[in-house]
Amino acid sequence: MIATANLGLVAIFAPLAVALLLAFSGPIRRTGVGAAALSLLAAVANLGAAGVLAARWWGQGDLVNITEWTWLIALGDTMATVGVHVDGVSAAMLAVVSVVALCVQIFSLSYLS
Numbered sequence: 066m067i068a069t070a071n072l073g074l075v076a077i078f079a080p081l082a083v084a085l086l087l088a089f090s091g092p093i094r095r096t097g098v099g100a101a102a103l104s105l106l107a108a109v110a111n112l113g114a115a116g117v118l119a120a121r122w123w124g125q126g127d128l129v130n131i132t133e134w135t136w137l138i139a140l141g142d143t144m145a146t147v148g149v150h151v152d153g154v155s156a157a158m159l160a161v162v163s164v165v166a167l168c169v170q171i172f173s174l175s176y177l178s
């Protein structure tokens with residue numbers, strides 16, 4: 066079973082990674098079909114991670130996961146932390162936003178062809 070924090074990171078970074086790849090890779094971006102396939106794959110990965118998180122929240126009811134990493138350590142003291150906070154409301158909202166994002170991707174495929 067995949068950890069809750071990892072699913073949150075997949076939902077965040079899958080679309081971001083594909084967007085950066087397409088922004089800095091001209092040949093893939095210019096093919097059209099390849100760029101569309103990568104964008105659609107990222108949207109499906111996002112929806113899959115959001116769906117699993119929402120299903121866990123639906124099944125457990127009290128899904129709360131806070132994962133933090135220390136960042137900016139100076140003089141032995143932590144100045145900042147970076148993390149993922151997943152709870153029921155954020156899982157449900159992530160699922161709604163992911164469905165809308167996938168619908169936009171599918172609409173753009175038919176609109177641009």
